Amino acid sequence: MKKAIIFDCWGTLFYDDINPRPLDKFAAKLGRTMKDYSYLKALEKNLMLEKCEDIAGAVRNLISDLDIETDEKLVKELTGILENMRKSDKIRPYPKTLETLKILKDKGFRLGIISNAIYPDFESLDMKYGLKSLFDVIVLSYEEGVIKPDPKIFKIALKRLGSGNSETLMVGDNLKDDVIAAEEQGIDSLLLDNENKHPEFDRRITSISRIFDYLR
Ligand SMILES: [Mg+2]
Structure with a gap:
């Protein structure tokens, strides 16, 4: 029982209720998808293990964990996606x-x-x-x-x-x-x-x- x-x-x-979904868009910019389990875990490790106040810093760490060369334009785009997602009422x-x-x-x-x-x-x-x-x-x-x-x-x-x-x-x-x-x-x-x-x-x-x- x-x-x-x-x-x-x-x-x-x-x-x-946003198309495309922000986290799908975020993954695509990194050449990954949310179906890729190792990517999902890297995302969670960098953004979900603590109350993340410094989003740009967490994004930089994620990019580095994925062995992608850090590029400030990409950091800015990705940070923008997450910040817009936070403001969304959808x-x-x-x-x-x-x-x-x-x-x-x-x-x-x-x-x-x-x-x-x-x-x-x-x-x-x-x-x-x-x-x-x-x-x-x-x-x-x-x-x-x-x-x-x-x-x-x-x-x-x-x-x-x-x-x-x-x-x-x-x-x-x-x-x-x-x-x-x-x-x-x-x-x-x-x-x-x-x-x-x-x-x-x-x-x-x-x-x-x-x-x-x-x-x-
Ligand atoms: Mg779930």
């Missing part, structure tokens, strides 16, 4: 997200978030959608100094939720960082594939409202 549900945030509960919940979370809360589930996030993006989401009143526990990479799939971030969330591994369900859109990483900690998990990227995967839902099929 599950007592607690932990959600990933970006790509699971919320998305950028972050939206996927359909049924808020409604389903409220039903889960009313049913008595403890709700958590584990997010690899760039400061202060999560704060603006919270202000707009009241996430701190909806979730019992919010674990953010830039506050803990640890990013998924590090087991430590799952342990922190379980401890704060007061929930055992077998009583908890993890739900996320990233196969490695959310689904497999949670399973490795003995936590059952579910791929929430809003954008239909992994049709081959078994334990998958394409809308959050289908979570109830797995909670019976």
Whole structure:
């Protein structure tokens, strides 16, 4: 019987309603894509492990980690993309997200978030959608100094939720960082594939409202 549900945030509960997406544009300028896992981890390491005030500095470190020659014009362009993303008011919940979370809360589930996030993006989401009143526990990479799939971030969330591994369900859109990483900690998990990227995967839902099929 599950007592607690932990959600990933970006790509699971919320998305950028901007075309092209800022982080895709950012990756393309570096000759990478967000599907490139080693690039994703380098991005997260440089921008999400602490409350990053010096964006240009973090961008320079990322460029250097990727072994690309630093070029101030590129640093400026990339910094501009991130700064515009921060100012954007086009972050939206996927359909049924808020409604389903409220039903889960009313049913008595403890709700958590584990997010690899760039400061202060999560704060603006919270202000707009009241996430701190909806979730019992919010674990953010830039506050803990640890990013998924590090087991430590799952342990922190379980401890704060007061929930055992077998009583908890993890739900996320990233196969490695959310689904497999949670399973490795003995936590059952579910791929929430809003954008239909992994049709081959078994334990998958394409809308959050289908979570109830797995909670019976
Ligand atoms: Mg995600």
